[in-house]
Amino acid sequence: MSKTLLYTWRMNEQNHIKIFTERDIGEQLRELGITPTQQRVQIAEILFARPQHLSADQILAVVNSNGPIASKATIYNTLGLFARKGLVREVIVDPNKVFYDSNTSEHHHFYNLDTGDLTDIVAQDVMITSLPELPGNTQPAGIDIIFRIRENDSE
Amino acid sequence: MSKTLLYTWRMNEQNHIKIFTERDIGEQLRELGITPTQQRVQIAEILFARPQHLSADQILAVVNSNGPIASKATIYNTLGLFARKGLVREVIVDPNKVFYDSNTSEHHHFYNLDTGDLTDIVAQDVMITSLPELPGNTQPAGIDIIFRIRENDSE
DNA sequence: CAGAGTTTTAGACAAAGTCTATTTGTCCAC
DNA sequence: GTGGACAAATAGACTTTGTCTAAAACTCTG
Numbered sequence: 001m002s003k004t005l006l007y008t009w010r011m012n013e014q015n016h017i018k019i020f021t022e023r024d025i026g027e028q029l030r031e032l033g034i035t036p037t038q039q040r041v042q043i044a045e046i047l048f049a050r051p052q053h054l055s056a057d058q059i060l061a062v063v064n065s066n067g068p069i070a071s072k073a074t075i076y077n078t079l080g081l082f083a084r085k086g087l088v089r090e091v092i093v094d095p096n097k098v099f100y101d102s103n104t105s106e107h108h109h110f111y112n113l114d115t116g117d118l119t120d121i122v123a124q125d126v127m128i129t130s131l132p133e134l135p136g137n138t139q140p141a142g143i144d145i146i147f148r149i150r151e152n153d154s155e
Numbered sequence: 156m157s158k159t160l161l162y163t164w165r166m167n168e169q170n171h172i173k174i175f176t177e178r179d180i181g182e183q184l185r186e187l188g189i190t191p192t193q194q195r196v197q198i199a200e201i202l203f204a205r206p207q208h209l210s211a212d213q214i215l216a217v218v219n220s221n222g223p224i225a226s227k228a229t230i231y232n233t234l235g236l237f238a239r240k241g242l243v244r245e246v247i248v249d250p251n252k253v254f255y256d257s258n259t260s261e262h263h264h265f266y267n268l269d270t271g272d273l274t275d276i277v278a279q280d281v282m283i284t285s286l287p288e289l290p291g292n293t294q295p296a297g298i299d300i301i302f303r304i305r306e307n308d309s310e
Numbered sequence: 311c312a313g314a315g316t317t318t319t320a321g322a323c324a325a326a327g328t329c330t331a332t333t334t335g336t337c338c339a340c
Numbered sequence: 341g342t343g344g345a346c347a348a349a350t351a352g353a354c355t356t357t358g359t360c361t362a363a364a365a366c367t368c369t370g
Contacts, residue, residue, distance in 0.1 A: 035367070037317065056357080071319050076358065095245070095253045096327075097357065110289070113296055121287045130282035134265075138304040141268055145300050149293040190336070192348065211326075226350050231327065251358075252326065 032085050039063075039070040043078050044087070051103035053091060053118045059100070093118060093146050108145040121147065187240045194218075194225040198233050202243060206258035208273045214255070248273060248301050263300040276302065 025044050026036035034040060046062050047054065054062075060075045070078075079100050082088045091099040093111040099118055106123040126145055134140065180199050181191035189195060201217050202209065209217075215230045225233075234255050237243045246254040248266040254273055261278040281300055289295065 035316070037366080039318070071321095073320085073359080074318055077317080090250070092247060092250050095247050098250045108287075110287075110293075112290070112293065119290060125285060125287040126283060127285035128281060129284045130280060132263075132265075132276045132280035132302070134302075134304060135267075135274060137307045138265075138267065139307050141303040141305045143300065143302055145298070147287070147289075147298055148296040149289060150296045152292045152294050190347070192335075194349070226352095227326095228328080228351080229349055232348080 039074050040078050042069055047088060047102040053099040053101050055097045055099055110147045110149055112149050114151040189240060194229050195233050197224055202257040208246060208254040208256050210252045210254055265302045265304055267304050269306040
């Protein structure tokens, strides 16, 4: 089974983004077993334009900015589907909304508590050298590392 | 009003809990600049009975299990206050509710996606040997490391 | 191009959390 | 103790994020 993504990015040491692969969205969706409807392609186009963190709300607004294309239910259905298929990663940092990260390569996040900004940290910048033992009868499903930060008080 | 105690814990290398300090709740709250009202003391008693992760909802249910003592608004106000004062730690792992962790010593979490269970990992079991540079004009406010796990499929 | 299965839709619904105006409680001076 | 100023609690309306439902619209295959 093909596991290639619509776009795959990589960040270099300067934290710059490199486009790694680029292919037809509809074709790619189909390879993942996702019927490429108009709504799904549009949502994918928005998400995969660049590596970014968007909430369902923001995607809904963008996708319908030039006339109604997708309903709220479709946005949620599609994001859930993309997440299950590994196209996007759900980032849970804000107590009242989920962000969908179009960068699925291994990385972590800064979350600015004052501004709400979510920014990437390349995985290489965080070295975990010791891992805890998993509770009995469980398997790993992912690690989230969130560095919560605040604006400096000016002095 | 009963003289109940506020506990502080520490975990050793075997992941065992040690009671660290034990003092009158009202007195302790007052030292933190928190007026010890009946509601706040009751909520503190529930939270600090042992190290645990409770949602606002659960606390509301427990606190009012023997007659109405605190309203929903008070629960949220109090938990927010306790969090700002450093008495509890907000744990954001579940997209639709915040957990309040009565263990504020440095540690991380397993989050079982299948059962919703949240369990502690002693800080010593996770060694971070490389830290990213903070974005300009920000200061650290905490690190959350969440190991998402799943139940093994029986085979 | 017909029929079956999928997807989308509007809008009702649910749950977590916030807000507001009013009442109640706390604390300090006397 | 009592009065009064301020702090905290309350019920319930409200907001926001997300889910559900039943009907309509699509997509695909033969």
